[in-house]
Amino acid sequence: MISMKDIYQQGQIYSKNESETIYLTPDELDVFDANKWVYHQMPSLTKWKHDLEYQLTLHLSQHSNHLAFTFPENESLNHDWIDTIKGHGFEIGLMELYAIKANHLKLKHNSNVHIEYVTSNNLDDYIDVFRQFSLPFGETFTENNVTRIYTDFDKDAKSRIVAYRDGTPVGILDMISSHQFIEIDGFGVLEPYQRQGIGSAMQSFVAQVDRNKTIILIADGQDSARNMYIKQGYRFVSRCYQIVNEEMV
Template sequence: MEELSFEHIAIMGNLFYEDSNKKIYLTPEEPHTYHSNQWIYKQLPNIEEWRRDVQRQQQFHQAHQCTHLAFTFPANHHLDNDWKQILNKEGYQLGVLELYVIESAELARWQTKSDVQIQIVDKDNLEDYLTIYNHFALPFGHRFADESVKRTRIHIQQQYDNVVRLLAYYQNQPAGILDMIVSDEIVEIDGFGVLENYQHQGIGSTLQAYVGQYADTRPVILVADGEDTARDMYLNQGYIYKGFCYQVVKENIK
């Protein structure tokens, strides 16, 4: 398996600036989408450098109606207690993202359920997909959910991106969704969720088996919340842990 890293994870946003230390994503048409408006560090800054970057990012974001600050730190670099105390004191939410990889052939062998039907999303099943999508977006706020649903609708209708969106029906009822971000080298799983009432019915495993078949010989990657119980599920299912990174967000900046 090719050595994969966070560098292979797709960022859905406009790359505004890049140098040897960082990438700056700024997407004015989606001001409430954190990952589309963030700074991703290649090298770990010291605290004073980061404070200067905070001031610059705040100026950029306020000029484009973004009401948050967001930074992703380099992969596999731990933040010490000084960092964590400062981030907590200044009102940042600290999260850990973890990268997982699995061979497509292994996914393709997973057992599927005959009463789960997988469809690629198009104009005919678009509304069923967006209803579930909105359900999973709402916990991040109504402004984000509305913005994200609007963007996704346009992307599907205009076939704008390299995302193949899947919709799972369980006994003819829409029950789960999964996005495949497709490139020549890999397939990334994103936007994966099964409605609570339909969990433990084999829907998630059937969706992932479809991904394995679609990916053919390409490896499959995904990013999971390091504090989520899903990480244990992925390890138990045969995914290989490949690393972590810290991500911080501050909401409702003035």
């Protein structure tokens, strides 16, 4: 059975018990997903407020300027939770898990699109596209991540691909392969080139990697991209709420 547990999780585990896992990664202090709490059981509001203070202490100690929590799969947040979360300055996001058998993904291929694995020879092309997606989150954040990609490229758990239209890099996608799954992550096409079959071409490339595996991905539950995945044949699996306070101090 597919679940959120099958999604790749970066970061270092600081502590883990039956209630939650704490990720604390000083080398990636500005990466929300590598510095957060993942609840395995739904906490009470009282416990969450206590955990909030503890996470604040941990993050301040390593100079992380955010707070982040992920709630258990398929658990809802009632009005009391929502009011309290927003009252503490958090934004609420809904992550949805989708899946499709690789051999069931049948998308039209745009012959003007060329897909390549990212190697040291074309890594700069990947970075050029990555920067354009990342810069809205800040120049410091972007350059930290660019440095991380260059530094970790040869030992990264991800395989990366870049899409070209008429020789211009216009789209990127990251893949994480496991025994059963190929996870799509970091997937995007530059806005001027959207709705031209480039995203479909990259997904078709992924589907050819291993036709016997299942492709999985996380979509923003409030984003229109999820509708595209449904039309392409992906099935909804589950959802969970994630909350982030980007400026805790």
